[in-house]
Amino acid sequence: MVITGGCICKAVRYEVTSEPVGTRVCWCRDCQYWASGSATVNVIFKKEAVKITGALTDYASPADSGSHMHRHFCPTCGTPVFSSAEERPNLIIARAGTLDNPEVANPTSTIWTASAPSWACISETLPRFDAQPPPIKT
Ligand SMILES: [Zn+2]
Numbered sequence: 001m002v003i004t005g006g007c008i009c010k011a012v013r014y015e016v017t018s019e020p021v022g023t024r025v026c027w028c029r030d031c032q033y034w035a036s037g038s039a040t041v042n043v044i045f046k047k048e049a050v051k052i053t054g055a056l057t058d059y060a061s062p063a064d065s066g067s068h069m070h071r072h073f074c075p076t077c078g079t080p081v082f083s084s085a086e087e088r089p090n091l092i093i094a095r096a097g098t099l100d101n102p103e104v105a106n107p108t109s110t111i112w113t114a115s116a117p118s119w120a121c122i123s124e125t126l127p128r129f130d131a132q133p134p135p136i137k138t
């Protein structure tokens with residue numbers, strides 16, 4: 001199975017040759033900037049399985065979790081396509097909105113709920129974490 005996606009202007013495209021290792025909905029304060037006020041939906045892949053074409057701009061910043069995050073976005077259309085953490089170089093995280101088939105994303109938890117605004121719509125059924133959960137096992 002090949003999972004495909006890219007940015008809205010199609011300058012950046014990617015192909016993934018393995019299943020996601022996890023999907024999380026993140027309400028950390030940084031994600032609210034990237035997701036226009038909502039949470040991001042993050043599909044975590046093994047980096048070795050992801051092939052990217054097109055240039056991405058890399059914005060580096062420290063996260064509330066203490067991780068050194070890199071946000072990778074299309075310089076033409078601004079779509080946030082990936083993020084990655086220096087602490088977990090074997091993983092790359094695709095923003096679910098960039099998947100050609102967003103059904104591939106199947107969130108298994110909501111994280112950083114303590115940072116969510118009072119009006120946030122947070123799943124009643126998924127496990128919740130106030131802040132950063134333990135790392136996903138790969
Ligand atoms: Zn683009």
Ligand SMILES: [Zn+2]
Nearest residue numbers: 026027028031
């Ligand atoms: Zn976040």
